[in-house]
Amino acid sequence: MSSIQYGCQTYPWKMNQETYAGQIPHIIETAAAAGFQGLEAEICMLGPYFDRPEEVRELLVLHHMEFAALVLHQPWEHSSQTREEAALTDRSIAFLKHFPFARLMVSHHAGAKPRGSGDVLLARRRCLIACMDAVANQAAEAGIITCYHPNSAPNSLFRTREDYKVLLDLLERTDIGYAPDIGHIVNGGMDALEILKESRDKVRHVHFKDRDGEGRWTVMGKGVIDYPAIVRYLEDTGYGGWIMVEDESPDAALDSDGVVRQDGIYMKQFQDSESI
Numbered sequence: 001m002s003s004i005q006y007g008c009q010t011y012p013w014k015m016n017q018e019t020y021a022g023q024i025p026h027i028i029e030t031a032a033a034a035g036f037q038g039l040e041a042e043i044c045m046l047g048p049y050f051d052r053p054e055e056v057r058e059l060l061v062l063h064h065m066e067f068a069a070l071v072l073h074q075p076w077e078h079s080s081q082t083r084e085e086a087a088l089t090d091r092s093i094a095f096l097k098h099f100p101f102a103r104l105m106v107s108h109h110a111g112a113k114p115r116g117s118g119d120v121l122l123a124r125r126r127c128l129i130a131c132m133d134a135v136a137n138q139a140a141e142a143g144i145i146t147c148y149h150p151n152s153a154p155n156s157l158f159r160t161r162e163d164y165k166v167l168l169d170l171l172e173r174t175d176i177g178y179a180p181d182i183g184h185i186v187n188g189g190m191d192a193l194e195i196l197k198e199s200r201d202k203v204r205h206v207h208f209k210d211r212d213g214e215g216r217w218t219v220m221g222k223g224v225i226d227y228p229a230i231v232r233y234l235e236d237t238g239y240g241g242w243i244m245v246e247d248e249s250p251d252a253a254l255d256s257d258g259v260v261r262q263d264g265i266y267m268k269q270f271q272d273s274e275s276i
Contacts, residue, residue, distance in 0.1 A: 007038030009246035022047020034264030038068035076131035177204030221266035
């Protein structure tokens, strides 16, 4: 029987951030009603609840859910964290101490800055990994596992097949886990199963988002990615962590709650079946 758990990321609501930032009771209730078992939250969507983890835990218990991961976006442009970055890292770890087994998801906040090339790109990558490794070591002292989630934005430091060769080599030298985002892998022109097989020993957390044949984000099940094959591979290799749906489709900007409900209907096939 599969030990994979399925959760929802707060990104569909982030696409309507002015409306939903800080609306954690509503987000948890909606995700639970959609059939998800856990929540992964970005700090900006937690709002005041970032300083009220006990209340978040009570809301999750009420709806029979778990807190799966907290996303920590930082620039990390220097060889060590800035004072501001270190302070936010400290707060993030303090929050996660209230949720045993939850992951700390580190993500590069590049803003609009071009990624660069050659020595500039290499230097930025080294700074990013060095800072994330320091975060991972600090989190480990509190019993928290840290994972890196790369994306496929044009200015991402790790976007293409060649980039991922560098990334996976760098991660092997650290205590940072890998959180593959299947949609971003495909959007970067790669074969998702191939990347999963190469990185499987480092995988600690997984993100799903769907993509159509024209390269546009779409609601789960309406794209071209073979998610049953992905789940089957993860099950066959004994993966026992979270799969989080992080819907970025334009539909989510129009109806965040409705998209989460649609995603839940699609993901139910995996939760209801012992073998895909």
